[in-house]
Amino acid sequence: MTTAQQYNILIIGAGTAGIAMAARLRKHFPAGQIALIDPAEKHYYQPLWTLVGAGICPREESERNTVDLIPDGVEWLRDAVESFQPEQNTVTTKKGDTLGYKVLIVAPGIQINWGAIKGLKDTLGKNGVASNYDYNLVHKTWPMLQEVQSGNAIFTFPNTLIKCAGAPQKIMWLAEEAFRKAGKRDKINVIYAPAGAAIFGVPRYAKPLNKLVKERDIEGRYNRNLIEIRPDKKEAVFEILKDKIPTGDTETLSYSFLHVTPPQSAPDFVRNSTLADKDGWVDVDKHTLQHHKFPNIFSLGDASSLPCSKTGAAIRKQAHFLEENIVAFFANKPLTGHYDGYASCPLVTGYNSVILAEFGYDGKIMESFPFEQDRERFSMYALKRYALPPLYWHGMLKGRA
Numbered sequence: 218m219t220t221a222q223q224y225n226i227l228i229i230g231a232g233t234a235g236i237a238m239a240a241r242l243r244k245h246f247p248a249g250q251i252a253l254i255d256p257a258e259k260h261y262y263q264p265l266w267t268l269v270g271a272g273i274c275p276r277e278e279s280e281r282n283t284v285d286l287i288p289d290g291v292e293w294l295r296d297a298v299e300s301f302q303p304e305q306n307t308v309t310t311k312k313g314d315t316l317g318y319k320v321l322i323v324a325p326g327i328q329i330n331w332g333a334i335k336g337l338k339d340t341l342g343k344n345g346v347a348s349n350y351d352y353n354l355v356h357k358t359w360p361m362l363q364e365v366q367s368g369n370a371i372f373t374f375p376n377t378l379i380k381c382a383g384a385p386q387k388i389m390w391l392a393e394e395a396f397r398k399a400g401k402r403d404k405i406n407v408i409y410a411p412a413g414a415a416i417f418g419v420p421r422y423a424k425p426l427n428k429l430v431k432e433r434d435i436e437g438r439y440n441r442n443l444i445e446i447r448p449d450k451k452e453a454v455f456e457i458l459k460d461k462i463p464t465g466d467t468e469t470l471s472y473s474f475l476h477v478t479p480p481q482s483a484p485d486f487v488r489n490s491t492l493a494d495k496d497g498w499v500d501v502d503k504h505t506l507q508h509h510k511f512p513n514i515f516s517l518g519d520a521s522s523l524p525c526s527k528t529g530a531a532i533r534k535q536a537h538f539l540e541e542n543i544v545a546f547f548a549n550k551p552l553t554g555h556y557d558g559y560a561s562c563p564l565v566t567g568y569n570s571v572i573l574a575e576f577g578y579d580g581k582i583m584e585s586f587p588f589e590q591d592r593e594r595f596s597m598y599a600l601k602r603y604a605l606p607p608l609y610w611h612g613m614l615k616g617r618a
Contacts, residue, residue, distance in 0.1 A: 227318035231255035234324035234518030240616030241540040248290030270349040270358035271391035303511045327519035333480040340448035367404040368473030374411030375480040376442040380527040385478040387565040410441040422574040498522035530561030563601040571597035
């Protein structure tokens with residue numbers, strides 16, 4: 218084991234949260250005092266993957282080289298964290314280095330657990346089984362949708378927290394419209410099978426979505442958690458839940474097309490650490506983003522315990538308040554940055570329509586536009602397709618938005 222350089226600020230993860238925080242904090246700290254640790258050579262704007270899966274844009278539009286996004290004056294360590302030693306203010310990397318810090322920001326994102334569903338790994342990306350949750354799979358969704366001529370098209374949502382809780386249904390709405398345009402909708406039964414009991418957790422937006430379910434003849438099979446795929450028979454096995462708890466009963470459905478949203482969790486090195494809460498997430502205050510036990514550790518983004526939707530829009534707000542609090546922490550001042558749980562979810566309901574859901578903790582409505590956002594609008598689709606990607610690349614990741 219070797220001892221590497223000490224840093225004022227060490228950021229774990231060069232995803233949305235990590236790079237946004239590095240860019241924001243670089244304005245306050247000299248070059249060489251901030252380091253980002255992440256082995257990934259590529260960075261992805263994942264909100265675009267729903268549109269890739271629907272044949273709207275190429276997956277390459279979502280990809281950038283990580284090196285091109287690292288802020289000037291921030292050191293990029295191409296390594297991964299193995300373990301934490303918060304009492305010593307150090308982390309150990311997979312290469313065996315020990316990195317010291319004054320402040321640690323834990324933002325490694327979320328872990329996709331493909332192996333949690335029996336039979337899934339062996340059939341992903343073929344035999345009618347698709348998923349928009351991976352860059353190496355998302356481009357296969359649209360060709361599969363075009364091949365479907367009849368039978369059940371099933372869209373799942375697991376019994377775990379996930380990034381972008383609207384994504385499992387977005388691809389369903391787009392697929393349903395594509396089937397109609399191709400003149401084969403009457404031969405295809407579209408099924409939405411989420412683990413939850415409702416189509417969306419905020420009633421204001423659930424109401425218009427439930428109306429669309431009826432209008433577009435979607436079969437809602439709620440309280441269903443996918444646990445097994447039998448590719449030889451083209452069968453999907455679901456456990457039946459009540460209040461998210463398995464009842465012991467199962468249901469088997471045949472499929473012609475199956476879009477799987479995989480189970481997700483905090484990364485293993487977080488879950489197995491002293492930083493984690495009882496559910497495995499980095500245990501931080503929901504307003505200040507400061508760790509409950511270790512005051513010089515902070516977390517934002519998908520790996521944090523923040524009880525909000527895990528979206529890029531949420532991270533954008535979190536980064537603003539965390540910047541304020543870390544500057545205050547170094548100045549030995551009170552942490553006045555107060556995150557209110559804001560999250561945004563552009564619910565894509567068709568090739569030219571979006572319901573823009575904006576809400577905070579406890580489902581508080583926090584809409585930005587001077588019109589009713591609980592309805593389908595082309596303007597909100599244009600926002601998602603054309604305005605948000607450049608805002609992400611040139612604003613959020615630069616610390617400007």
